[in-house]
Amino acid sequence: xxxxxxxxxxxxxxESFNALNYSAEETLDVYGLMLxxxxxxxxxxxxxxxxxxxxxxxxKGHEAIQVVCARELVVGTDYTLPYYRDLALxxxxxxxxxxxFLNHLGSEADPNSGxxxxxxxWSSRKLGIVSSSGVAATHxxxxxxxxxxxxxxxxxxxxxxxxxxxxxxxxxxxxxxxFAGIHRxxxxxxxxxxxxxxxxxxxxxxxxxxxxxxxxxxxVHGMLVDGSNVFAAAAAIRDxxxxxxxxxxxxxxxxIIPSQMRMREQPDIYDPVYGLRAFLLQSGKLTEAADTExxxxxxxxxxxxxxxxxxxxxxxxxxxxxYVYADNPAVNVQEHLQTETSFNIEETLQHD
Amino acid sequence: xxxxxxxMVEALREGLREEMGRDERVVLLGDDIxxxxxxxxxxxxxxxEFGGGRVWDMPLAENGVVGVGIGAAIGGLxxxxxxxxxxxxxxxxxxxxNEAAKxxxxxxxxxxxxxxxxxxxxxxxxxxxxxxxxxxxxxxxxPGLKVVAPSTPADTKGLIKASIRDxxxxxxxxxxxxxxxxxxxxxxxxxxxxxxxRAIVRREGKDVSVITYGAMVFESLFxxxxxxxxxxxxxxxxxxTLQPLDIDTIGESVSKTNKAIVFHEDTRFxxxxxxxxxTIGEELFEFLDGPVIxxxxxxxPIPAKPSLEKEIIPNAAALANAVRRxxxx
Ligand SMILES: Cc1ncc(C[n+]2csc(CCOP(=O)(O)OP(=O)(O)O)c2C)c(N)n1
Ligand SMILES: [Mg+2]
Numbered sequence: 001x002x003x004x005x006x007x008x009x010x011x012x013x014x015e016s017f018n019a020l021n022y023s024a025e026e027t028l029d030v031y032g033l034m035l036x037x038x039x040x041x042x043x044x045x046x047x048x049x050x051x052x053x054x055x056x057x058x059x060k061g062h063e064a065i066q067v068v069c070a071r072e073l074v075v076g077t078d079y080t081l082p083y084y085r086d087l088a089l090x091x092x093x094x095x096x097x098x099x100x101f102l103n104h105l106g107s108e109a110d111p112n113s114g115x116x117x118x119x120x121x122w123s124s125r126k127l128g129i130v131s132s133s134g135v136a137a138t139h140x141x142x143x144x145x146x147x148x149x150x151x152x153x154x155x156x157x158x159x160x161x162x163x164x165x166x167x168x169x170x171x172x173x174x175x176x177x178x179f180a181g182i183h184r185x186x187x188x189x190x191x192x193x194x195x196x197x198x199x200x201x202x203x204x205x206x207x208x209x210x211x212x213x214x215x216x217x218x219x220v221h222g223m224l225v226d227g228s229n230v231f232a233a234a235a236a237i238r239d240x241x242x243x244x245x246x247x248x249x250x251x252x253x254x255x256i257i258p259s260q261m262r263m264r265e266q267p268d269i270y271d272p273v274y275g276l277r278a279f280l281l282q283s284g285k286l287t288e289a290a291d292t293e294x295x296x297x298x299x300x301x302x303x304x305x306x307x308x309x310x311x312x313x314x315x316x317x318x319x320x321x322x323y324v325y326a327d328n329p330a331v332n333v334q335e336h337l338q339t340e341t342s343f344n345i346e347e348t349l350q351h352d
Numbered sequence: 353x354x355x356x357x358x359x360m361v362e363a364l365r366e367g368l369r370e371e372m373g374r375d376e377r378v379v380l381l382g383d384d385i386x387x388x389x390x391x392x393x394x395x396x397x398x399x400x401e402f403g404g405g406r407v408w409d410m411p412l413a414e415n416g417v418v419g420v421g422i423g424a425a426i427g428g429l430x431x432x433x434x435x436x437x438x439x440x441x442x443x444x445x446x447x448x449x450n451e452a453a454k455x456x457x458x459x460x461x462x463x464x465x466x467x468x469x470x471x472x473x474x475x476x477x478x479x480x481x482x483x484x485x486x487x488x489x490x491x492x493x494x495p496g497l498k499v500v501a502p503s504t505p506a507d508t509k510g511l512i513k514a515s516i517r518d519x520x521x522x523x524x525x526x527x528x529x530x531x532x533x534x535x536x537x538x539x540x541x542x543x544x545x546x547x548x549x550r551a552i553v554r555r556e557g558k559d560v561s562v563i564t565y566g567a568m569v570f571e572s573l574f575x576x577x578x579x580x581x582x583x584x585x586x587x588x589x590x591x592x593t594l595q596p597l598d599i600d601t602i603g604e605s606v607s608k609t610n611k612a613i614v615f616h617e618d619t620r621f622x623x624x625x626x627x628x629x630x631t632i633g634e635e636l637f638e639f640l641d642g643p644v645i646x647x648x649x650x651x652x653p654i655p656a657k658p659s660l661e662k663e664i665i666p667n668a669a670a671l672a673n674a675v676r677r678x679x680x681x
Contacts, residue, residue, distance in 0.1 A: 079426075079427070111460070111462075112459075113458050113459060113460060114460050116457060116458050116460070117458050121458070123458070123459040123460075123462055123463065124462070125459075125462040125463060130426055130463060131455055131458055131459035131462065131463045133450055133451060133454065133458065135446055135450045135451070138419065138446060138447060138450065138451050141415070141416060141419025141420055141422070141423060141447065142419060142422050142423035142426055142451070143423060144419075144420055144423055145419065145420035145421060145422060145423015145424040145425075145426070145427060145431075146423040146424070146426050146427035147423075147427075148408075148420065148423070148424060148427075149423065149424040149426075149427030149428060149429045150427055152379065152405050152429065153427075153428060153429070159427075171413075171415060172415065172416075172419060172447075175411070175413045175415060175416030175419065175420075176416070176419070176420075178411055178413075178416070179410070179411060179416055179420055182411065318460070322460075323456050323457045323459075323460055323461045324456070324457050324495050324496055325456070325496070325498075325519075325520050326456065326461075326464065326518075326519035326520055
């Protein structure tokens with residue numbers, strides 16, 4: 001039974017792959033990013049288990065949709081509004097691992113927020129990642145506003161906001177989609193539906209079967225994708241981004257994320273990283289040896305970044321009132337927060 | 353440059369219009385602000401003049417108005433959001449307090465939120481408990497926000513222009529019963545800008561300092577006239593902005609008169625007057641001849657019926673009594 005289902009999943013991946021037209025290099029890039037995110041996520045989890053770190057949120061199971069979204073967003077032009085679950089997204093957008101560890105260590109040297117926010121609240125002007133708060137759904141409205149501003153300024157930028165299905169119960173979600181629909185703004189609303197919000201199951205969160213069922217109520221284009229099928233997700237987000245970029249209006253895209261239990265019990269069907277690996281191996285796009293080498297390289301990079309972050313002793317960079325207002329910036333962030341690593345996503349993904 | 357007598361709402365509109373002409377990033381958003389010109393006519397004619405791209409009629413959702421406005425600010429515009437009554441700012445509290453106020457701080461200045469959020473506040477138009485509140489101190493308490501509450505047409509114009517040019521979120525509160533008053537003259541100079549955080553001595557006097565803002569400025573002026581006949585000379589300080597608060601101007605006045613009364617239509621309990629009185633007590637203790645008196649509304653909602661509303665809001669007579677009491681020291 002299990003094998004039949006696994007075969008069927010690989011078959012689905014193959015079909016989606018065929019429809020997508022990814023080159024061999026693109027395919028391995030996507031796998032590399034998903035794997036890097038997974039290994040980083042596991043490394044962080046391990047540090048938490050050992051009591052060496054607190055805070056942060058796992059992106060396990062969410063890698064596929066996050067990575068393919070990152071690839072559609074143009075760094076330097078588009079706006080990205082992640083939520084705390086989007087580790088793979090920010091890694092794929094090019095946030096250095098060093099910064100990710102500084103962030104999780106709550107270091108003042110963390111360029112995201114210098115220890116002012118708890119881990120996983122990302123911000124990078126350079127990457128177009130808009131500072132996220134710890135308040136569910138507020139940023140969905142910001143995305144609508146940013147996208148409308150882009151429309152008014154006749155900019156080609158699109159804006160993508162990410163959130164869980166629980167956050168869609170907030171009024172901000174409704175207000176944002178309502179506004180976005182009225183003005184047909186170039187925004188992507190990406191719901192990573194993992195079926196649970198803390199302890200609350202989807203059935204206690206909403207009556208509809210899918211978040212995307214609400215799209216038509218806002219005059220917003222809705223798309224539903226399987227978050228375990230990276231190629232289907234890639235095709236969907238490519239269409240969504242094209243639509244938003246060409247004046248076709250906003251898209252509400254819901255990715256069904258497998259539950260942690262399902263991922264554990266049937267990884268070959270549900271775990272997006274595991275399933276992709278099986279597909280790549282079976283179709284000869286990846287060898288066991290190359291996979292092992294990739295893992296070793298990434299693990300080394302992750303460890304190096306963590307150690308470098310640990311050693312970055314930067315206490316006392318900011319006074320408590322710095323950046324409360326524009327007239328007390330006190331220090332120049334760029335001066336104090338130079339990224340002290342040569343980490344480079346392209347370089348990391350080089351696999352010859 | 354000429355100076356004319358215009359109403360407060362005309363001065364406000366003029367300030368908005370000039371800033372929209374000066375900087376194309378300035379956009380207005382709010383409910384019924386376009387063809388209707390806003391329920392108090394603050395934006396009348398601006399949609400016709402600048403077009404729909406600059407004046408956005410928003411769905412009826414205050415949290416949405418503010419949240420979209422914050423996004424527009426992040427996206428490079430200079431939004432001025434209108435909320436029809438300050439009472440409804442409370443629906444947007446998380447957006448204002450957790451988002452607008454914190455964006456610069458939490459991102460180490462990578463992102464900022466130069467938005468102005470305007471709303472009519474206060475009593476005097478029989479609005480009742482949910483259309484008459486004084487909400488200014490709620491916002492003055494939040495690091496990252498600036499809070500403005502002008503009393504005259506000239507200040508309204510100068511301060512709205514400064515607020516729009518400011519790099520940080522500004523809560524701009526307009527005392528709704530003052531919209532049509534025409535106190536003083538207003539400059540038509542396009543660079544008539546009043547820096548935020550500066551109080552003004554509305555009336556010079558030597559005996560008692562009254563520290564006030566908004567509609568109570570005019571009650572203070574009436575009281576000063578009444579008291580002049582009794583040879584009591586009031587000095588009236590109009591703080592104009594609650595955050596930042598101009599403690600220096602207050603200090604100068606109190607160290608001269610040695611007597612201070614803080615006076616506002618917000619509740620006496622925990623109104624901004626409590627903060628001002630405490631600061632005076634702490635920093636100017638040696639100068640004081642008597643207690644710092646706080647005069648504000650009793651701790652109750654604002655009723656709609658005009659006679660009841662009149663009863664709850666402090667006035668010139670109440671101030672005059674307090675001044676007489678303090679003068680005995
Ligand atoms: C406004 C608000 N209310 C409550 C919380 C506490 N909280 C943090 S995460 C969370 C669950 C969110 O679930 P979902 O949106 O489905 O995202 P997921 O974590 O499942 O990816 C809650 C309730 C919050 N951060 N913000
Ligand atoms: Mg969830």
